[in-house]
Amino acid sequence: MQNYGEPQLRVEESTATITFDRPQLANRLSPRDLQVVREHINSVNAMESVLVLRFTGAGKYFCSGYDIGALASPDTAESAGAPAFGDLIDLIEAARPVTIAAVNGGVYGGATDLCLACDFRVGVPHCEMFMPAARLGLHFYRGGLERYVSRLGVDTAKRLFLAADRLDAAEMLRTGFLTEIVAADALAQRVDQLSATLCGMAPLALLGMKQALNQIARGALDAAALERAIAQAGASADLREGAAAWREKRPPVFTGR
Incomplete structure (x- = not known):
């Protein structure tokens, strides 16, 4: 059997990208892939310079979720991957950087939840x-x-x-599954533009509010952690820089401090 590629991680300055790389299998994720993606996310979480983490798929599909065949496998290591999938998606939602799903094609099964775990979901028609x-x-x-x-x-x-309704792009946008739709040939440019916008924000405020908003959406706000984050941002050099840049009508230069 041909050994298709594992999910790939690319890091460029403040932006990281994970690409699902089994296009011949609609980019479905094997038990091994779950561990690889987990390792990629842990690596990115440890990179203070990375503010944006993007997910996309090689070929015409975004991702078709977990390999259903592994659910019925007698191999314990494979069948144990099903609950691990949910743990991985929770890890994606809790990732330190702001996350973007660049939905370049069909998204099925558990991959739909992976998209919903991302902060932004940009799709194509x-x-x-x-x-x-x-x-x-x-x-x-x-x-x-x-x-x-x-x-x-x-x-x-x-x-x-x-x-088990199937939604097209217009309905995905209407229901809130997608945050926006762009032409297929403009997807990479739009995601780069959004990434640049996010990377231009003050890191303490950007990442702190991302975490708080996701917690609020789940009804699980850590109020004490939120107060600490607010205080940290309020005492930061970045807040002083942001105010000075606003007053001087120039782009701010943030350091995350």
């Missing part, structure tokens, strides 16, 4: 999404159910999980 859990007899994990409800609302979540 031909993308689509489908959640077949009920058709497979698979009961989805808690974190994914919560993200579907908090991002899309309970009625849309029921439509997708219980009726």
